[in-house]
Amino acid sequence: MGGLIPAAYSDFVGSFDSTRLHVVTGKGGTGKSTVAAALALALASTGKQVLLCEVEGRQGIAQLFDVPPLPYQERHIAHGSGPDAGDVYALAIDAESALLEYLAMYYHLGRAGRALDRFGVIDFATTIAPGVRDVLLTGKVYEAAKRNSRNKGARHYDAVVLDAPPTGRITQFLGVNEELAGLAKVGPIKSQADSVANLLRSGGTAVHLVTVLEEMPVQETADGVEELRAAQLPVGAIIVNLVRAKTLDAAQRELLLTGSVPPAKIAKQLTKAGIESTPEMVNSLLAEGRFQAERRVLEDEQRAVVATLGQPTVELPLLPGGIDLAGLYELAADLREQAMA
DSSP: OOOOOOTTHHHHHHHHHHOSEEEEEEOTTSOHHHHHHHHHHHHHTTTOOEEEEEOSSSOHHHHHHTOOOOOSSOEEEEEOSSTTOOEEEEEEOOHHHHHHHHHHHHHOOHHHHHHHHHTTHHHHHHHHOHHHHHHHHHHHHHHHHHOOGGGTTSOOOSEEEEEOOOHHHHHHHHHHHHHHHHHOOSHHHHHHHHHHHHHHTSTTEEEEEEEOSSHHHHHHHHHHHHHHHHTTOOEEEEEEEEEOOOOOOHHHHHHHHTTOSOHHHHHHHHHHTTOOOOHHHHHHHHHHHHHHHHHHHHHHHHHHHHHTTOSOEEEEEOOTTOOSHHHHHHHHHHHHHHHOO
16 A cells, blocks of 8 residues: 655545546556456445446456456446445446447437348448447447436446556547547537547546556556647546565665675574575575565666656555455555545
């Protein structure tokens, strides 16, 4: 626990409370989906009703919460911790279902739209024009976040968390509606594209970037922040995931790095603990200690790079037992303590 607390920390906490759409992105392997799930639980633990969405077709949410694969339908999957907690619902968004819903909502083509799907027209359209797929995916997220008068019977959410595409594609993914708005001059397509673009650039949206303390993910995060700012998309928090426990203090680290730890001292400590040592065992322990010390140096260097990005930063620990539902609640508690206290 314990992130790099910025000077404007109170503003950061307030922004988490007022943000309606949380977009979570990150380089592959950083735990983006895990962080999105933990964030949804953290928000629910403050009493909010939360919708957790995914758009990559991997059914990652279902795996994390150990529930059956999600259909194109909002399903209750968890309850936040605490007596006044809210609930987490989940939705796996696919472009074909989103287009059918769009045709039914705006053009009243329910049965005709399903006929188009049977003929493969929808799949054909989204395949030859990949941007159309992103428009449909973000459009459904917009609908869930805004819940306009066309959805009188739909559930209202206090916050929507989107497990979004990776950092390298996030600016294009979020900016596709602005491109469409520029092409469509009038009509419902133009109107919806403008509405989605306005939501994504509003104060009610935050794009959070997940990274780990390694050079390539941190560099991709820095590039992502720069691209998002250039596109005038609202950058939220940098969430540093999989942070190892700090088992070495500065003095111990220096001794290991300089090879100043006497092997005899290690052997003596092993004997005191009731372990029969050998020179090979002692040398192996010293080598592991030096590796951990070197890794700490590299992590601190990357932590310093993250600090230069000028965004609020929180850190989530590496859980030794891996990620299960209990682990998600643990990470949610860390997020709540650092970002929502």
